[in-house]
Amino acid sequence: MNIADLYRERRPVLSFEVFPPKPDTPLESLYATIENLRELNPSFISVTYGAGGAQKGRTVEIASRIRHDFGLESMAHLTCVGHSRSEIRRILEDLQARRIDNILALRGDPPQGQPDFDFSGGDFTRASELIHFIRQSHSFCIGAACYPEGHRACPRIAQDWRNLKTKVDAGVDFLITQLFFDNRIFYHFLESARGLGIACPIIPGIMPIFNARQIKRIVSLCGASMPADLLIMMDEYEDRPEDLRRAGIDYAVRQIRDLLDNGVEGIHLEPMNKPDLAREILAGVGWPIRPARPPGPAPEAAGRSPSD
Template identity: 35%
Template sequence: MNPTLDQMHEARTALDSPLFEGLRGDIDVSFEFFPPKTEKMAQTLWESVDTLAPLGPRFVSVTYGAGGSTRERTHEQVVRIQQEAGIPAAAHLTCVAATKEEVNEVARHYWDEGIRHIVALRGDPPDGGGHYTPHPGGYANAVELIAGLKEVAPFEISVAAYPEVHPDSPDAQADLDNLKRKFDAGATRAITQFFFDPQCFFEFRDKAAKAGIEGEIVPGIMPVMSFAAVQRMAGLCGTAIPHWMEGLFDGLDERPAARQLVSATIAAELCRRLYAGGVRQFHFYTLNRAELSYAICHMLGMRAKEQAA
């Protein structure tokens, strides 16, 4: 197979500069957290927020559990981050286990609290498995949810995208058509599911452009905290794991510091190759741990705003 122009440009740019030399930090980043279940987890979350805030993220988002199981905790953390940390915060909101009016009421409450950004998702079944079935009287899918949210208030809306195809989609074209409908309904940007092959993202970005999608498509980056956990998540969302990755984490289960170094190296190299291919926006799935994401941003040339000043 002949290399594409994107591949050749990425390879040339990556090889011409040693490691991360010369990267100017001219990127925009955002970070994703999940709502804590315990006081100790809440402390870890806020330590992460404090660590990442000086990088000046354009927003941070807080996830929403399957079936709306973390609705109150999501709301609490989103509002607190925006009000106390001074970072634009986005709340995840799904269609699952709620009527349209119940979802709209949550959205109105966010707007009244000063939240202007929603991550609008179809959502997963409450049991975490099985076939998705729309709630009676609820929004059937993300496209309907986006249109409904736009009627509630002029929210900025981020949506999900799947470079390796959503597990429920019949094929790649149907998945791309659905993404186009999300943008047509009012989405501002799409954030991708995590992936490990930069060419997968480049090809998806090109196909989206050919499909008439003009909105921003931001790569979602998942630093690997646990290889076993990433295997489980990848299996659920259809992400391919490179054959070489398991060997790099082999033997590190009881060596967390070494595992973090390996994880940061893999994710930073993925970001470097994306950067070499023209990407300037990144979204990090932090798993409420800041150091890996901070290290990767640092290697991409970002510095704390007060330090840069």
């Protein structure tokens, strides 16, 4: 099913993002995670496309398992940096053959350790070119990324949002934001995007804080800002990881409640492959979820028949 239809039919739409495990880790660990996430009734789960290259092949396989073994709608992230047209064509054919209907079409980041990487050397320079390429020959539902604080490589925020309009016009069905921690930034971006004529659903991407070191690393990579109260919170709980996790969950609950009160079309939660985190946040928000599975090994995902 096209995710764009979900946003039309059942708002607010809950979705999760998972990432493939490291190459030496069996996929079964991720399937146990997905089984746990499935119990939280998401409308779809998206699978990231490894920035480092090694985990790229697993995205399509995982998205396919989510769709066919777990009975959930799935979306495969796809970055075009470093891919030739023929490689992208092959990936699209694979996705189509596996009946995956939804793609989050991205440019991708420069390869690790190459901050001055020249994107113009490859077949695709920007996400909008990938979107145009997909639209020419396929009927996928296409999502794309957007940046409430502007993309970090664009010198002017307003310019980044004008570039976003060009990208949407290339054939985007919906947008998912980069993580942010201050909802006022999102509301300002939303108003500006609507003012530019961007009419498609714009879904906030929410990443809970659960580990100070990890969140600082992520924020330093993507350029999202941290409000003062969050920095104070991280300092306060620096040596008490369990208290920080609790405070991070409370923060995410308050953030999501406020977004829902303000009529967002969906919530894309990035629980870092930690279903317990997602469960506690949704319980705090009051989102209808099934009771937690009793303690014990996760049921074998393979061969399960989807129950809903």
